[in-house]
Amino acid sequence: MTITELFNLLVPVYNDKLTLSTDSNSLIITPDQLIALLTTLKTHHEFALLTLLTAVDQPDHYQMVYQLMSIKSADVVSVHVHVNKSTLKAPSIVSLWSAANVQEREVYDMFGIIFDGHPHLTRILNPDDYTEFPLRKTFILQSVDRQRLS
Amino acid sequence: MELENILVTTVDRALDYCRSYSLWPVTFGLACCAIEMMATGGARYDISRFGYEVFRPSPRQGDLLIIAGTVTHKMAPLVKRLYEQMPSPKYVIAMGSCAMTGGPFVDSYSVLDGVDKIIPVDVYIPGCPPRPEALIEGLLKVKEMLHLAKKDRSDLK
Ligand code: SF4
Numbered sequence: 001m002t003i004t005e006l007f008n009l010l011v012p013v014y015n016d017k018l019t020l021s022t023d024s025n026s027l028i029i030t031p032d033q034l035i036a037l038l039t040t041l042k043t044h045h046e047f048a049l050l051t052l053l054t055a056v057d058q059p060d061h062y063q064m065v066y067q068l069m070s071i072k073s074a075d076v077v078s079v080h081v082h083v084n085k086s087t088l089k090a091p092s093i094v095s096l097w098s099a100a101n102v103q104e105r106e107v108y109d110m111f112g113i114i115f116d117g118h119p120h121l122t123r124i125l126n127p128d129d130y131t132e133f134p135l136r137k138t139f140i141l142q143s144v145d146r147q148r149l150s
Numbered sequence: 151m152e153l154e155n156i157l158v159t160t161v162d163r164a165l166d167y168c169r170s171y172s173l174w175p176v177t178f179g180l181a182c183c184a185i186e187m188m189a190t191g192g193a194r195y196d197i198s199r200f201g202y203e204v205f206r207p208s209p210r211q212g213d214l215l216i217i218a219g220t221v222t223h224k225m226a227p228l229v230k231r232l233y234e235q236m237p238s239p240k241y242v243i244a245m246g247s248c249a250m251t252g253g254p255f256v257d258s259y260s261v262l263d264g265v266d267k268i269i270p271v272d273v274y275i276p277g278c279p280p281r282p283e284a285l286i287e288g289l290l291k292v293k294e295m296l297h298l299a300k301k302d303r304s305d306l307k
Binding site: 125126127130132134139141144 | 223224257258259260
């Protein structure tokens with residue numbers, strides 16, 4: 001099944017909350033419908049495997065990227081959510097895939113996106129007392145305090 | 151009167167002389183350089199020829215800390231704690247450009263620019279990674295250092 005076919009199948013349910021990306025390769029959903037969409041994909045369309053969870057710093061929003069795979073057909077679908085740069089809130093999908101736990105922590109660590117409903121949202125790769133979010137485009141390397149340990 | 155067969159020394163120097171032939175490194179690797187450290191311990195390069203093969207699983211039993219790899223900001227406090235847990239006298243080798251200066255990762259948000267920022271280093275071994283021969287040379291440099299009186303050791307660096 002191509003992404004466009006999947007989109008046509010789902011669009012009557014989500015109406016204008018679901019859109020197709022310009023390259024027709026991914027579904028874009030609003031944050032409030034993310035859990036519902038992923039649940040449908042997982043239970044009714046056999047996309048049971050979460051292969052990737054990451055974020056991209058776009059000029060006017062952070063883009064969450066979820067990539068799901070169907071073990072049966074080897075199809076891959078990627079779902080995007082636009083996260084507002086001032087509220088930084090995204091829904092947590094730990095209730096659907098517990099593997100998302102550490103991946104959401106990494107996205108929090110690198111981008112500062114807050115996942116609503118995450119059981120333990122703390123830094124994972126950087127030190128606990130780190131104050132920067134290094135994968136943001138606004139991050140300035142010189143702002144890291146190199147002397148703080150010596 | 152001519153004195154023959156009498157050696158005048160201090161207890162410290164005599165003990166250091168003995169230590170220099172059996173340094174016990176702490177088993178501690180941080181990144182790719184640790185692979186070369188393991189190769190050095192293996193049959194082909196065989197540091198037991200020099201008496202340095204007794205890698206200890208606990209810092210409390212080691213007297214040589216080989217910093218073999220990249221020290222991140224997150225790891226730095228633990229490296230420091232390991233060093234502090236070792237009994238004195240203790241020696242530190244910074245192996246590879248990462249441990250010396252941060253190496254290829256120095257312009258990164260997470261890497262410490264040289265382990266000498268947190269603990270004192272006796273011998274630096276440049277390379278990315280240094281070959282086992284270079285690590286052996288570094289160990290022999292520690293030996294050379296131990297054969298000197300304490301006040302002369304800084305000249306060697
Ligand atoms: S110096 Fe080179 S080989 Fe050694 S840890 Fe750094 S990157 Fe790896």
